[in-house]
Amino acid sequence: MSRVLEALEIYAARHPERIALACGNDQLTYPQLLTAVTALAARLRQADVQALALAADNSPAWAVADLACMQAGIPLIPVPHFFSPAQIGHLLNSAGVDAIITDQPESITRLLNGLALTHQPPRELTQALTLIAISTPDVALPEGCAKITFTSGSTGEPKGVCLSRAAMETVAASLADATSATASDRHLSLLPYATLLENIGGLYAPLLAGAAIVAPGMAGVGMSGAAGLDISRFITALHQAGATTCIMIPQMLHALIAAVEQGADRPARLRYTAVGGASVSPVLLQRAEALGLAVFEGYGLSEAASVVAVNRENDCKPGSVGKPLPHVQLKFADDGEILVRGSLFSGYLGDAPQPAGEYWPTGDIGHLDDEGFLFLNGRKKHIFITAYGRNVSPEWVERELSIEPAIAQCCVFGEARPFNVAVIVARQGAGSAQVQQAVASANARLPDYARVCRWIAADEPFSVGNGLWTGTGRPRRGHIFKAYAEKIDAIYKES
Numbered sequence: 346m347s348r349v350l351e352a353l354e355i356y357a358a359r360h361p362e363r364i365a366l367a368c369g370n371d372q373l374t375y376p377q378l379l380t381a382v383t384a385l386a387a388r389l390r391q392a393d394v395q396a397l398a399l400a401a402d403n404s405p406a407w408a409v410a411d412l413a414c415m416q417a418g419i420p421l422i423p424v425p426h427f428f429s430p431a432q433i434g435h436l437l438n439s440a441g442v443d444a445i446i447t448d449q450p451e452s453i454t455r456l457l458n459g460l461a462l463t464h465q466p467p468r469e470l471t472q473a474l475t476l477i478a479i480s481t482p483d484v485a486l487p488e489g490c491a492k493i494t495f496t497s498g499s500t501g502e503p504k505g506v507c508l509s510r511a512a513m514e515t516v517a518a519s520l521a522d523a524t525s526a527t528a529s530d531r532h533l534s535l536l537p538y539a540t541l542l543e544n545i546g547g548l549y550a551p552l553l554a555g556a557a558i559v560a561p562g563m564a565g566v567g568m569s570g571a572a573g574l575d576i577s578r579f580i581t582a583l584h585q586a587g588a589t590t591c592i593m594i595p596q597m598l599h600a601l602i603a604a605v606e607q608g609a610d611r612p613a614r615l616r617y618t619a620v621g622g623a624s625v626s627p628v629l630l631q632r633a634e635a636l637g638l639a640v641f642e643g644y645g646l647s648e649a650a651s652v653v654a655v656n657r658e659n660d661c662k663p664g665s666v667g668k669p670l671p672h673v674q675l676k677f678a679d680d681g682e683i684l685v686r687g688s689l690f691s692g693y694l695g696d697a698p699q700p701a702g703e704y705w706p707t708g709d710i711g712h713l714d715d716e717g718f719l720f721l722n723g724r725k726k727h728i729f730i731t732a733y734g735r736n737v738s739p740e741w742v743e744r745e746l747s748i749e750p751a752i753a754q755c756c757v758f759g760e761a762r763p764f765n766v767a768v769i770v771a772r773q774g775a776g777s778a779q780v781q782q783a784v785a786s787a788n789a790r791l792p793d794y795a796r797v798c799r800w801i802a803a804d805e806p807f808s809v810g811n812g813l814w815t816g817t818g819r820p821r822r823g824h825i826f827k828a829y830a831e832k833i834d835a836i837y838k839e840s
Contacts, residue, residue, distance in 0.1 A: 347415055348514040349549050353379050356528075356555045363528065364557045366405035368565075373405050375555070378412075381471075385413035388470055392478070394444045396486065398437060399539070400424040401448040402562045406473035407538050408548055410446050415510060420486055422493045422505075423539035426563070427809045427816040432495075432503055434460040439694055440493050440505055441484025450475040487691040487698055494541045494647050505694030506541075506647040512688040516650040517549035519670035523655050524590065524617050524641075526554035531614070533588035534560045535568070535579075535597060540817070542621060545651040546592050559586040576600045583612040591615065594622040594818045598640060599629060599748065605636050619643055619655065622817045624721065626744045627664040628790070634663070642666050644721060648690045648705055649673070654719045665718035674704075675719070681710040682725050710738070727822065729760035735794040737765065739822070742797065745790050749783035751775035754807045756820040757797060758833060764798035766836055768829050770806045777802065799836050801829055 356363060357375040365378040373381065389397065397419050401407045414421040422440045424433060433456065436442070447453045450467040454477065457464045463480040470476045486493075491510040495503040520526075532551040536543035538560075551558050563569070567578035579600060583591070593601070598620050605611050621643045633640040643655030644666035653675075656667035669675055673687040684704035692698040699705070710722040723738025730736055739757040746755045746767060753772040759765035771780050780800070788796040807813035812824050826833070 347510055348518060349552050350382075350412065350416055352553050352555065353382070353412070360528070360555065363555065365552065366408055367557060367559050368404050368561055371405065373409075378405075378409065381409045382412040382416055385409055385471060385474075386417040389413060389417050389419055392444065392476060394419055394476075396420045396422065396440055396442050396444075396484070398422045398424050398440070398442045398445045399447075400433075400445055400453055401474070402426075402564075403534050403538050403543075403560045404448065404473065404562055405560060406448060406471065408558070408560065409471070410474060411538070411544070411548065415491065420490050420493060422495070423544070425495060425539045425816055426537055428495075428503070429809075430456055430459055434462070435503065436495050436505070437462065437479065438481050439484065441481055441486070443479060443481065445477045445479060446470065446474050447477065448473055448475070450477065453477060484694075486694075490691055492544075493694060494539075494544075496647050507691040507694055508541075508647075508650055509691055512650040512690065513545055514549065514553075515672050515688040516652055516670065517545050517553055519672050520546050520652055520655070521550040521553045523657050523667075523670060524550070524619070525658060526550055526556060526590070528555035530554065530556035530589045531587050532556055532558050533566070533583060533586040533591045534558060535566050535582075535591050535593055537563060541647050541651045542645065543592055546619065551590075556590075559588065561586070574600055576604055580604050580609050580612075583615065584610065587614050588612060589614050590617045590619075592619045592621070595620060595625050595629070595747070596818055598625070598633065602629065602632050602636065602638065603750070605638070606632070611637060615639065617641060617658065621645065621652075621655075621666075622819075624740045624744045626748045628745075629748045630663045644709075644719065646685075646707055646709075648699075648707075649685050650688050650690065653685055653707075662714075662716070662718045665714070665720050667719065668717050669719060675713065676704060677712065678706070680725070681712060681722065683707045683709045683711045683719075683721075729758070731759050731765070731794060732761055732763045737795050742767075742787075742791060742795050743820070745787040746784065746797070749787055751779040751783040754803070754814070754820070756807070756822060756825045758822075758826060762837060764840070765796065766833055767797045767800045768803050768825055768833075769800050770803040799840075801832050801836070803829075 357379040361376045365375045366373045465478040467475045467477050487507045489509045490507045492508045493505045534547045566582040567575035618640045625642045641656040645652035654667045654669045676684045686704045708725050723740045742757045754770035757767045
């Protein structure tokens with residue numbers, strides 16, 4: 346039986362008054378959540394759904410739909426909110442989705458019409474959710490596939506990562522243990538549930554511990570689009586929720602630290618803030634520690650059902666991404682690439698199955714220290730070699746640049762070149778002189794071969810919309826280079 350559903354039944358029976366999910370004044374106790382899940386699972390079975398896409402904002406209803414699919418044994422395909430219509434069309438067709446459950450039936454209907462996908466009229470399933478049956482080609486999913494999470498990838502066509510329930514719940518149980526989750530916790534969901542990290546760490550792990558989950562939706566926590574953040578609303582949400590735990594991407598952490606440094610009240614109850622999705626500068630972690638913010642960096646990938654390693658409250662080493670979770674085994678290739686085993690995906694959608702028991706090459710370069718902490722040195726395919734034969738991880742340099750207040754986004758290049766060049770998006774209000782000072786400040790923390798000698802002001806912010814940014818907060822290097830190739834080449838010619 347499902348570990349999460351079993352925990353739900355136990356807490357519903359033993360602690361009927363305990364809150365499981367909250368959104369403003371709307372709350373579901375554990376018994377109410379169990380009842381809602383069971384009822385929706387029955388309706389989905391009656392509808393004979395074979396593969397269900399979920400397109401909705403964070404809310405108790407999203408959680409109910411997810412758990413109902415788990416109970417009914419229906420593969421669930423969350424739809425990332427930042428996907429383009431073409432990417433959503435690819436998701437629906439490649440996974441053989443035959444129905445969409447949504448809290449926005451009008452916009453989904455318009456989308457389906459635009460994609461020329463045959464569909465039935467929307468049918469109300471619950472007060473918050475509507476079902477739309479659609480027609481797509483039949484697709485044979487891997488045996489035991491419970492969820493397909495689509496990665497933003499480095500190209501326009503995302504990959505479907507097939508995950509079993511056992512793999513996801515193993516990671517969730519390890520995370521609950523690593524973060525010392527208890528029934529007294531209140532987890533505030535800051536990232537979309539369509540992001541696997543929040544789905545596993547912010548929904549399944551708290552439910553295993555019998556905790557309360559606060560899910561006010563993306564606008565409720567100050568998020569808009571893939572990268573917009575209303576800092577005031579974000580800080581207010583942390584306080585109003587009485588959050589004890591949350592998961593952030595580095596940009597959110599930077600905003601929180603800057604706000605508290607400028608006089609905002611520190612969220613007093615926040616005992617464990619996990620940060621991941623992209624590399625985090627040790628300087629940023631030091632600033633968090635100085636403010637009394639309990640921040641813990643972790644590392645993972647969708648192919649390993651989200652989290653691989655994480656720092657713990659009493660077992661933490663800043664600069665590392667923590668120790669591997671108990672179910673994880675690591676080894677390293679000759680070039681330092683991290684190979685991982687334990688609760689891996691079943692395979693990519695449309696590809697051969699991932700053989701059981703084999704190690705998966707992560708594409709990340711790293712090492713374990715003598716105490717068992719994992720350190721990352723960059724992406725294997727991103728590391729470039731300068732004209733002087735020095736290996737440079739652009740993520741390392743970008744991490745140092747991005748903690749400077751004047752720099753909002755950046756991307757570094759230098760393959761086979763005598764020095765490194767960065768394309769930089771300045772923060773609002775920061776002029777050229779401030780950016781230049783920020784680059785000098787970052788360079789002071791870097792060895793000479795990794796420093797940025799020249800920089801280019803970006804024409805516009807990197808975003809999912811213009812194809813220069815991923816939904817998880819990483820630059821699309823090839824696309825950025827193509828957009829600024831002439832200016833980059835001109836700099837080297839001048840020099």
